[in-house]
Structures are given as C-alpha cells and as structure tokens.
Amino acid sequence: MIRTPLITVMTQAVRKAGRALIRDFGEVEQLQVSRKGPADFVSAADRKAEDILFTELSRARPNYSFNMEERGKVEGTDPENEWVVDPLDGTTNFLHGIPMFAISVGLVRNGMPYAGAIYNPIADELFIAERGQGAYLNDRRLRVAARQKLADCVVCCGLPHMGRGDHAQFNRELRVVQRQVAGLRRTGSAALDLAWVAAGRFDAFWERGLAPWDIAAGLTVVREAGGFSSDMSGQEKMLKTGDVLSANEVIHRDLLRLLKTAGPAEA
Ligand code: IPD
Numbered sequence: 001m002i003r004t005p006l007i008t009v010m011t012q013a014v015r016k017a018g019r020a021l022i023r024d025f026g027e028v029e030q031l032q033v034s035r036k037g038p039a040d041f042v043s044a045a046d047r048k049a050e051d052i053l054f055t056e057l058s059r060a061r062p063n064y065s066f067n068m069e070e071r072g073k074v075e076g077t078d079p080e081n082e083w084v085v086d087p088l089d090g091t092t093n094f095l096h097g098i099p100m101f102a103i104s105v106g107l108v109r110n111g112m113p114y115a116g117a118i119y120n121p122i123a124d125e126l127f128i129a130e131r132g133q134g135a136y137l138n139d140r141r142l143r144v145a146a147r148q149k150l151a152d153c154v155v156c157c158g159l160p161h162m163g164r165g166d167h168a169q170f171n172r173e174l175r176v177v178q179r180q181v182a183g184l185r186r187t188g189s190a191a192l193d194l195a196w197v198a199a200g201r202f203d204a205f206w207e208r209g210l211a212p213w214d215i216a217a218g219l220t221v222v223r224e225a226g227g228f229s230s231d232m233s234g235q236e237k238m239l240k241t242g243d244v245l246s247a248n249e250v251i252h253r254d255l256l257r258l259l260k261t262a263g264p265a266e267a
Pocket residue numbers: 086088089090091092158159187188189190191207209210214
C-alpha cells in the first residue's frame with residue numbers, strides 16, 4: 001500500500017463518492033423497465049458524486065485547482081496542482097445497469113500526471129498510484145503484463161459511436177490490429193481500461209478523443225506499474241491530444257508502429 005497523505009486524501013474521497021454511486025446504481029437497475037428510463041436520475045447521481053469529490057478534496061487541499069467533467073474548471077490559489085475529476089466514468093454502462101464503471105481522480109502537477117485513484121465501487125477495486133511510489137490494486141502491487149508478442153495479447157480499445165470520433169479512421173485501425181492479436185475488448189470506461197493495463201489484465205489499450213478526466217489518473221497508474229503511454233504520434237501529449245496508447249515497452253512500440261500503418265484521419 002502507499003501510505004502518503006496525498007493517497008489517503010484521494011482514497012477517502014473516491015470511496016465516499018463510490019458509496020453514493022452504489023446506492024444510486026441500485027435505483028438505476030429498477031428504472032430500466034420504466035418508459036422514461038433512468039437518464040435524468042443518472043445525471044443527478046453523476047453530479048452528486050462530483051459534489052462529494054469536490055467537497056472532500058477541497059477540504060483536504062484548499063488551494064488546489066480543479067478540472068471536473070460536470071462543473072468544469074475551478075481555479076485555486078495553487079494553479080500548479082490540479083485535481084482532474086471524472087465522478088462517473090462509464091456513464092453508458094451505469095445508465096444501462098451494466099456494473100462496469102469507476103470514479104477517476106487524477107492529480108496533475110505542473111502539467112504532468114502525478115497521482116491517480118480509480119475506484120470501481122461494484123468490485124470494490126481501488127487502483128492507486130503516486131509518482132515514485134508504485135501502483136497498487138487494493139493492497140497488491142501492480143505490474144503491467146510482460147507478453148512480448150502481439151499474437152498473444154488481449155488489446156482493449158475505445159469504440160466511437162453515434163456522433164463521436166472518426167469512424168473511418170477507427171475502422172482502419174481496428175482492421176490492422178484485429179488481424180494480429182489474440183483478442184479485442186471494449187469495456188466502456190477508459191479509466192478502468194488504463195487501470196486494467198496496469199494490472200496486466202489487458203496487454204494494451206488505445207483510444208482517441210478522450211478528455212483529460214478520462215485518463216489523468218490512469219496515466220500515472222500505468223506508468224507506476226512499469227507501462228508506457230503516448231499519443232498516436234508517439235509523444236507524451238496525451239492530456240492535450242486526448243489520444244492514448246498504453247502497454248509494456250515492447251507492445252507499445254509494436255502497436256504504435258502498427259496503428260501508424262492504418263493511415264491518418266481524413267481531412
Ligand atoms: C467515456 C468512457 C468511455 C470512452 C468515452 C468516454 P464517460 O466517459 O470513458 O470508455 O470511450 O470516450 O467519454 O462519458 O462515461 O464519463
């Protein structure tokens with residue numbers, strides 16, 4: 001376990017928000033059969049979880065800034081430390097009663113991912129990492145998978161849907177990757193995708209067009225588990241571009257090369 005004051009603060013905040021989400025998820029399961037569906041209820045649950053995170057984190061670190069999915073940016077007197085918060089990553093899953101979602105809290109220090117907490121409240125799995133301290137799943141130290149051949153790898157990806165992303169480009173990427181790997185997955189929570197790369201469950205993950213709150217926490221978790229992350233041009237500008245590819249060093253290199261063969265986005 002990491003027992004730094006920072007990790008203690010993050011852990012308490014995500015666990016508290018997780019308890020609220022679990023209660024609301026129980027309601028959502030009931031609401032599936034109603035004609036109107038649970039959409040409004042889910043937006044309220046999302047905002048409630050974010051309120052809890054905002055209250056807890058600002059009480060513990062009153063000067064830090066925030067970048068939150070729902071409320072947006074809140075400037076603190078310390079702009080060098082920014083909490084990047086997704087109170088519910090995997091909204092579509094949550095809305096449909098699929099128990100695969102997480103709370104993601106990253107700390108970005110001087111523009112670089114510094115610490116992360118990703119909490120799956122249904123599985124009670126807490127992924128945490130702080131620079132130089134390693135990455136953990138609950139009490140267990142994490143290490144990315146060691147597989148060296150794409151043919152042995154289970155690779156997770158995003159999947160652009162109605163109104164999102166460049167479908168043609170994704171389809172080209174999918175085509176080149178699916179021929180070479182042992183399996184492909186799509187979970188619906190980018191934060192958990194990164195956490196699962198860190199845990200060695202997925203050998204790699206790539207997705208384009210993500211927001212900082214989807215990945216800020218996960219980037220530190222992957223890094224501290226010995227993994228490599230970049231955007232699709234191989235640079236470490238993931239928070240700016242929103243594109244991310246994570247894996248161990250060898251698979252990261254091979255997959256980056258392979259994805260480049262799919263060609264650029266259409267103008
Ligand atoms: C989404 C999830 C999903 C990813 C989407 C994100 P949300 O976040 O991370 O896996 O494919 O691009 O927007 O909306 O559930 O917080």
